[in-house]
Each structure stands twice: as C-alpha cells, then as structure tokens.
Amino acid sequence: MGMKLYCFGESGNAYKCALSLTLTGTEWEPVFVDFFGGETRGPAFRAINPMGEVPVLVEGDTTLTQSGVILDYISSKTGQLGGRSAAERREVLRWLFWDNHKLSTQVGTCRFLSNFLPAEKRPEGVIPFLQGRLKAAYGVLEAHLEGRDWIVGDGPTIADLSCCSYLYYPEPFGFSRADWPRIDRWLAGIAALPGWKHPYDMMPGNPSDRA
Amino acid sequence: MGMKLYCFGESGNAYKCALSLTLTGTEWEPVFVDFFGGETRGPAFRAINPMGEVPVLVEGDTTLTQSGVILDYISSKTGQLGGRSAAERREVLRWLFWDNHKLSTQVGTCRFLSNFLPAEKRPEGVIPFLQGRLKAAYGVLEAHLEGRDWIVGDGPTIADLSCCSYLYYPEPFGFSRADWPRIDRWLAGIAALPGWKHPYDMMPGNPSDRA
Numbered sequence: 393m394g395m396k397l398y399c400f401g402e403s404g405n406a407y408k409c410a411l412s413l414t415l416t417g418t419e420w421e422p423v424f425v426d427f428f429g430g431e432t433r434g435p436a437f438r439a440i441n442p443m444g445e446v447p448v449l450v451e452g453d454t455t456l457t458q459s460g461v462i463l464d465y466i467s468s469k470t471g472q473l474g475g476r477s478a479a480e481r482r483e484v485l486r487w488l489f490w491d492n493h494k495l496s497t498q499v500g501t502c503r504f505l506s507n508f509l510p511a512e513k514r515p516e517g518v519i520p521f522l523q524g525r526l527k528a529a530y531g532v533l534e535a536h537l538e539g540r541d542w543i544v545g546d547g548p549t550i551a552d553l554s555c556c557s558y559l560y561y562p563e564p565f566g567f568s569r570a571d572w573p574r575i576d577r578w579l580a581g582i583a584a585l586p587g588w589k590h591p592y593d594m595m596p597g598n599p600s601d602r603a
Numbered sequence: 604m605g606m607k608l609y610c611f612g613e614s615g616n617a618y619k620c621a622l623s624l625t626l627t628g629t630e631w632e633p634v635f636v637d638f639f640g641g642e643t644r645g646p647a648f649r650a651i652n653p654m655g656e657v658p659v660l661v662e663g664d665t666t667l668t669q670s671g672v673i674l675d676y677i678s679s680k681t682g683q684l685g686g687r688s689a690a691e692r693r694e695v696l697r698w699l700f701w702d703n704h705k706l707s708t709q710v711g712t713c714r715f716l717s718n719f720l721p722a723e724k725r726p727e728g729v730i731p732f733l734q735g736r737l738k739a740a741y742g743v744l745e746a747h748l749e750g751r752d753w754i755v756g757d758g759p760t761i762a763d764l765s766c767c768s769y770l771y772y773p774e775p776f777g778f779s780r781a782d783w784p785r786i787d788r789w790l791a792g793i794a795a796l797p798g799w800k801h802p803y804d805m806m807p808g809n810p811s812d813r814a
Binding site for chain 1: 665699707
C-alpha cells in the first residue's frame with residue numbers, strides 16, 4: 393500500500409513532500425485538495441487535519457501533518473536524503489526549522505497575497521514588509537551556499553527540498569534567481585536530480601484551472 | 604562543563620531553551636547578547652551563528668542554533684520532555700514545526716513591531732495583518748487543548764515549552780489570556796511546574812534596561 397499525499401499544485405509546502413517522495417522512489421499518490429474552493433476550511437478536511445493545512449501524508453493508520461515532520465518521516469523510512477551522522481542530522485533539522493521560521497512561511501504568504509488574492513483585498517504594506525524580511529533570508533541562504541552544492545554535506549537532503557520548494561514557482565512575488573547566483577546554481581542542481589519535476593507537473597491543480 | 608545559552612530576556616525563542624534547560628535540571632549559564640545594541644548584526648556574532656539569530660547553544664565543540672533543534676537536543680540528551688513513543692515524538696515535532704511556522708514567528712514579529720520599534724518606523728498595516736493570522740493560530744491551539752492539560756500525551760513536553768514562550772510576556776501585542784480560556788489554563792499549568800520562572804527572571808536583559 394502506497395502513501396497518499398493531500399496536496400494541490402500551488403502549495404510549496406506540499407511540493408516539498410511530493411518531491412521527497414518522488415526522489416526517494418517511494419510509491420505515492422496525490423489526493424487533490426480544493427484549497428481555493430475552501431476545502432481546508434471545511435469540517436471534512438478539519439477532521440483529517442485540525443490545523444487546517446496541506447500537506448497531509450496518510451499511510452495506513454498513520455496520519456502526519458507539517459511538511460517538516462513528513463520530510464523527516466520519509467527520510468527515516470527510506471534511509472535517504474537525511475544526514476550521514478548525528479551532527480549532519482541536526483544540521484538538516486536546523487535548516488528545516490529555519491525554512492519554516494524564516495523562508496517558506498513568508499514566501500508562501502507573500503506569494504499568496506501577490507498572486508492569489510484579489511487586488512482590493514490585498515492588505516496595504518504587508519507585501520513590501522514580507523519582501524524585506526525575505527531579502528534577509530535569501531541573503532542567509534546565498535551566503536551559506538558559497539562553495540557548496542548542497543545545504544548539508546555533499547549530497548541532497550530534505551533540507552534542500554524544504555528550502556527550494558517555493559522558489560521554482562513562476563508567479564512573481566519579488567524573488568528573481570538572477571539576483572542570487574548561488575541560489576540559482578543550487579536550484580539548477582536540484583532540478584537536475586533524476587525524477588525532478590516542476591510542482592505543477594507533480595501535483596494536481598494549478599492557476600490555469602481557475603483562469 | 605555546563606551548557607552556554609546565548610540569549611536575552613526579550614527573546615521568546617531563547618526562553619523556550621532556557622526554560623527547557625531549567626526544567627530538565629540541566630546545568631547552564633546565560634551569555635547575554637545585546638540584540639537591541641545591534642550585536643546580532645555584527646561580525647563577531649555572525650561568526651557564531653551566520654543566521655544572525657538568538658538563541659545559540661554551545662556545549663564543548665557543539666554549537667546549535669534554531670530553538671527547535673536545541674529543544675530536541677536537550678530532550679534527547681536528558682531523556683525528558685520528549686514523547687514516550689515514536690508516534691508521540693512525531694506529534695511533538697509536529698507542534699514544534701507548527702509553532703515555528705504559524706505561532707512564534709508571527710508573535711515575535713508582531714510583538715517586536717508593537718513594542719520595540721519607534722512608532723514612526725512601524726510599517727503600516729502589518730500589525731493588524733499579523734494579528735489576524737495569529738487569531739487563527741490561537742484558535743487552533745485553543746481547540747487542541749480541549750480536554751487536555753498538555754499538547755502531547757499526559758505530561759509536559761518541549762512542544763508545550765515551544766508554543767508557550769511568547770505568551771508569558773507582558774508587553775501588549777494583541778493577545779489576551781482572557782479570550783482563550785483553555786490556553787490560559789494550559790499556561791497556568793506550565794507556570795506551576797517546579798522551577799518555572801518568567802522570562803525576565805530567567806535571562807539577562809529586559810525592557811526596563813533601556814527605559
């Protein structure tokens with residue numbers, strides 16, 4: 393029995409998990425969640441995840457939420473994409489937390505406000521504020537990637553797959569790969585891994601469905 | 604040799620670690636970081652933590668950053684405040700990620716903007732936006748605490764200590780314990796644990812130093 397991932401194409405947090413499942417060769421199938429139709433706010437979805445968030449990974453009796461937990465589970469279960477020592481595993485976890493704390497949470501919000509909310513509902517001042525904080529986060533990642541192909545150790549880990557996810561999306565939110573050459577090189581390295589696909593080619597649902 | 608925690612009183616993220624060290628009976632000493640004097644932006648601190656963030660835990664040759672990693676390390680090392688099964692440990696990790704993703708990152712920012720930034724530098728519209736998102740997060744926690752004394756299992760874990768931290772501070776940022784009775788009860792339960800202290804009594808530095 394394979395794993396089921398509740399997801400939708402626009403969710404970078406779901407993409408982290410879809411990409412990790414695919415790159416580890418794990419059998420999985422997507423379950424489309426109609427986020428833009430309000431499904432995550434409804435009682436049926438809240439029964440699956442009271443936090444009301446995508447992604448959710450279900451395998452038999454195990455239901456997991458929060459992308460960091462799901463990534464850790466996939467890595468532990470497959471013995472792939474984790475660190476190779478206790479110190480490397482802590483370093484992987486550090487970047488997962490950093491991503492949740494400083495990068496993805498704000499990229500996700502900024503991208504949503506910039507692209508998926510009607511202009512008249514867009515809260516004044518929030519996008520530039522988030523972009524300012526994100527610039528600092530991109531700077532931390534750019535500096536870390538000096539002389540490195542991967543965030544931790546000498547191969548890809550779930551730290552890379554967590555941090556990269558939102559940065560492949562085409563909708564503009566103030567991030568340009570051209571401004572961050574090491575991030576650009578690193579993203580190209582991840583995209584060159586066998587099995588990599590763009591989020592809209594890996595999960596159901598994308599903005600053209602609502603056009 | 605005890606552990607050193609780079610911290611300052613106003614940092615809820617540092618408080619999570621200081622509280623976990625104290626409640627596990629771990630020997631530790633605080634190293635004051637002059638955040639408000641710009642120390643975390645300077646090269647000496649960046650050499651300790653290139654992410655430029657407090658807290659940092661140092662024990663011998665091991666330097667750890669990101670509160671979630673530090674909490675996991677303290678819990679693993681002492682055999683306390685973690686889950687009692689693989690499922691409970693994943694549930695603890697889930698709430699650590701949720702806290703980093705949805706609660707502390709936004710409480711910290713909202714509190715900083717509301718209290719520690721001169722009014723003329725306060726970005727328009729950001730505080731109400733963050734307060735709206737935080738209301739949803741408080742609601743998730745309030746609902747989860749129905750019929751529970753602790754976030755995971757039947758005793759305190761690092762999940763409680765991560766999520767509670769910013770909610771003890773006196774400076775106003777839009778959170779009132781009276782509005783969330785289960786959160787209020789849960790915070791009282793944590794504060795009743797032997798050894799608990801308020802952040803300003805546990806770490807050096809507080810707003811009155813700058814008055």
